[in-house]
Amino acid sequence: xxxxxxxxxxxxxxxxxxxIGWIKNISKLIxxxxxxxxxxxxLRIIGIPVAPMGxxxxxxxxxxxxxxxxx
Numbered sequence: 001x002x003x004x005x006x007x008x009x010x011x012x013x014x015x016x017x018x019x020i021g022w023i024k025n026i027s028k029l030i031x032x033x034x035x036x037x038x039x040x041x042x043l044r045i046i047g048i049p050v051a052p053m054g055x056x057x058x059x060x061x062x063x064x065x066x067x068x069x070x071x
Contacts, residue, residue, distance in 0.1 A: 018055035022047070025058035039063070 029044040040062035047054025 018052070021055035021058035022051050023058065025054040028058065028062075 025044055025047045029041065029048075032041045032044065034041055043057055043062065044054070047057045
């Protein structure tokens with residue numbers, strides 16, 4: 001019984017961190033600049049339906065991100 005609780009806890013933590021990474025992937029996709037080259041945009045878009053990939057990519061900082069404009 002005790003090992004079942006531990007196993008469930010580990011699976012639950014993996015699922016929670018995966019869900020957080022997937023949501024971060026979507027958030028970072030919104031912040032992409034969508035200008036050539038489209039490497040990070042393609043990876044982040046593929047990571048939406050392929051959730052395990054999106055969960056990992058969500059924790060990565062890829063190159064193409066909007067830069068704040070200096071005023």
